[in-house]
Amino acid sequence: MLSQIPVVTILGCTGTGKSKLAIELAKRFNGKIISADSMQVYKGLDIITNKVTAEEQKEAVHYCINCIDPLSRYTVVDFRNQALPLINNIMKQGKLPIIVGGTNYYIESLLWEVLIPNQKEHNKLLFDEDSSFENDSHTIPSNVSSSTADLFKQKITADSFEDISSIELHRSLKEIDPDMANSVHPEDRRKVIRSLQVYQQHGRQHSELLQEQRSQYGGSSLGGPLRFRNTIMLWLQCDKEVLNQRLDDRVDEMLEKGLISELLNFHKDYNANRIDIQNPRYSEGIFQSIGFKEFHEYLILSEEEKHSDAGQRILEKAIEEMKLVTRQYARKQTKWIVNRFLKNSDFPLTVNKKKSENVSQHMVVRHFVVVMDKVPSQKPLPVEEGLNDIKETYYCDVCERLILGQNVWKIHLNSKRHQKRKAKLKRSSEKSNEQKCANVS
Numbered sequence: 119m120l121s122q123i124p125v126v127t128i129l130g131c132t133g134t135g136k137s138k139l140a141i142e143l144a145k146r147f148n149g150k151i152i153s154a155d156s157m158q159v160y161k162g163l164d165i166i167t168n169k170v171t172a173e174e175q176k177e178a179v180h181y182c183i184n185c186i187d188p189l190s191r192y193t194v195v196d197f198r199n200q201a202l203p204l205i206n207n208i209m210k211q212g213k214l215p216i217i218v219g220g221t222n223y224y225i226e227s228l229l230w231e232v233l234i235p236n237q238k239e240h241n242k243l244l245f246d247e248d249s250s251f252e253n254d255s256h257t258i259p260s261n262v263s264s265s266t267a268d269l270f271k272q273k274i275t276a277d278s279f280e281d282i283s284s285i286e287l288h289r290s291l292k293e294i295d296p297d298m299a300n301s302v303h304p305e306d307r308r309k310v311i312r313s314l315q316v317y318q319q320h321g322r323q324h325s326e327l328l329q330e331q332r333s334q335y336g337g338s339s340l341g342g343p344l345r346f347r348n349t350i351m352l353w354l355q356c357d358k359e360v361l362n363q364r365l366d367d368r369v370d371e372m373l374e375k376g377l378i379s380e381l382l383n384f385h386k387d388y389n390a391n392r393i394d395i396q397n398p399r400y401s402e403g404i405f406q407s408i409g410f411k412e413f414h415e416y417l418i419l420s421e422e423e424k425h426s427d428a429g430q431r432i433l434e435k436a437i438e439e440m441k442l443v444t445r446q447y448a449r450k451q452t453k454w455i456v457n458r459f460l461k462n463s464d465f466p467l468t469v470n471k472k473k474s475e476n477v478s479q480h481m482v483v484r485h486f487v488v489v490m491d492k493v494p495s496q497k498p499l500p501v502e503e504g505l506n507d508i509k510e511t512y513y514c515d516v517c518e519r520l521i522l523g524q525n526v527w528k529i530h531l532n533s534k535r536h537q538k539r540k541a542k543l544k545r546s547s548e549k550s551n552e553q554k555c556a557n558v559s
Contacts, residue, residue, distance in 0.1 A: 123209045125346040127225055128218040129459065130354035131451035132444065133365045137170050139354065140218040144178035147214045152201050153182045154219030154228070159197070160186050160404040162388075165372050165380045167407055188388050188404045191276065198227040202345075222454045229349060231334075231342030234316050234327050259294070266290040274315040276308065284310060297325035300510060303522040353455060365444045369437065378433075381409060385417045408447060412439040516540050 126143065128136045140151050153159070157167040161184050169183060181204050186192045201217075205228070208215040217225060226232055258267050269290055272278065279287060284307040291310050292299035294317050302309045313324040320327065331342035356364070369377075410417075413436045416424065423429045512521040514530060516539050521527045530536055 122348065123212070123214060124348035124350045125205060125209075125229070126214060126216045127229065127349065127351045128216065128354065129222070129225070129351055129455050130220075131361070131448035131455075132168075132220050133361055133368060133448060134354040134356050136218050136220070136354055137174070139352070140216050141170070141174055141178045144214070144216055148212075149214035149216045150179040150208045151181065152204060152215060152217045152228075153180055154197070154201070154217050154221050154224040155183075156192075156194075156197070156221040156224060157404055157407045158183050158219070159192055160184075160188050160190075162188050163380060163384055163404060163407060165375050165377050166409045167404075168368070168372075188384075191403060193276075194224055194227050195233055197224050198233060201228055205346075220451055222451065222458065226341075226458065228345065230344055231331060233341075234320070234324065234331075262290075262293045266293050269314060270318055274311065274318050276311060278311060287311065287314070290314065295323040295325050298323060301325070301522075304511065304520060351459065353459075355452075361448060362445050365448060366441050369441050369444060373437070377409070378413075381413055381417060408443050409440050412436050412443060516543060 126149070128140055128143075130136045143149055144151055155167070157163070158169050159182050160167075164184075170180060175183075182197065182201060201224075205215045205217075217228060219225065258270050265286075266289075269279065269282075269287075284305050287307065287310045288299060288302070288304040291302070291313055295313055298313045299310075302313065304310075316322075316324040316327065328341065331337060334342050337343050413433075416429065416432045416436050419429050419432070424433075510522075510524060510527075512524075512527040513519070514521060514536065517530075517536055519530075521530050
């Protein structure tokens with residue numbers, strides 16, 4: 119019986135109506151909802167994180183919303199450890215688990231066996247585990263430098279090595295795990311530290327453990343096999359122009375609901391004492407929410423400055439930046455879905471497309487009824503061919519950027535930004551040469 123209950127996942131970028139569809143499905147098919155949103159899991163900031171309202175939560179049971187203290191660290195591993203037992207319990211009750219949210223790597227962690235677990239996993243948050251560390255690190259290879267060996271004399275956490283640059287840490291990772299180092303950007307500090315942490319916990323290379331996952335029966339480029347035999351994925355889409363307008367309107371609606379007051383109150387209660395005004399940390403926890411970074415300059419103004427003409431201009435600029443970043447985030451989410459899900463051949467992804475101002479949820483619901491009963495009549499989307507990428511690091515002298523991966527390097531060289539920068543440097547060089555010739559003559 120349990121094997122026949124599907125796990126339903128609703129994909130889509132922000133603003134496409136995922137939450138509303140999830141509620142309709144839950145009401146119609148006796149389901150419960152698992153929220154896969156890395157910001158909505160925290161308590162507070164209900165408006166800026168666009169949480170479902172209290173009234174909507176009464177229509178269907180929601181999990182993983184408003185359950186973590188804003189100052190706690192919460193990782194994708196914590197989410198997986200919390201959500202998987204919930205899914206299993208929902209299925210044991212004979213109900214339909216519905217996963218919905220915009221944090222796609224959270225969704226990956228549930229559908230595929232993709233994460234390397236801590237050998238001593240339990241119900242604590244990983245942050246809590248960090249504070250109760252007993253030194254059980256494994257033997258470090260004898261051929262590494264002393265600076266690399268010194269890294270493993272302490273518990274490696276996300277906050278480790280504040281006095282060591284990302285480049286130096288990447289250099290140490292290259293000594294420990296060359297293959298992983300080639301697949302991680304030198305400036306991606308979080309991933310570099312995570313790979314060092316995996317080696318400390320397991321005494322084996324991160325790349326080796328990942329390769330073992332991929333080589334399992336049913337494994338793929340994403341990692342290990344699918345966890346659930348019956349998995350249904352629905353992808354909501356919307357025309358770009360319509361979506362952009364919808365996202366702009368949503369920011370305006372947030373302002374009407376009290377977005378500024380919510381931000382100011384939260385800043386006063388949680389943020390004012392933790393930030394360096396010159397170097398605010400908006401890459402941690404709930405402070406990564408779209409809006410904090412954009413409104414930073416306004417948040418730190420005095421009351422008098424906020425009401426001045428200059429303060430109002432800063433506010434207007436913050437609002438426009440929030441709208442821009444939200445649109446950019448939507449494009450990033452769509453790109454992730456295409457690259458990680460559509461180019462993965464584990465299962466066909468079926469979608470109903472409708473070019474309209476309103477996402478036709480009833481159309482998707484009718485399609486879902488067919489899926490529940492038998493093979494859907496609609497053909498699945500074709501699996502796009504994934505390009506074999508050579509994980510090497512390239513440096514662009516023109517843009518002064520490090521680029522990871524041969525495919526990304528080729529895309530960068532053909533990008534408008536690179537071509538524009540290249541042309542600008544060429545014009546500047548030609549102008550400089552003309553001036554030199556004029557001076558000589």
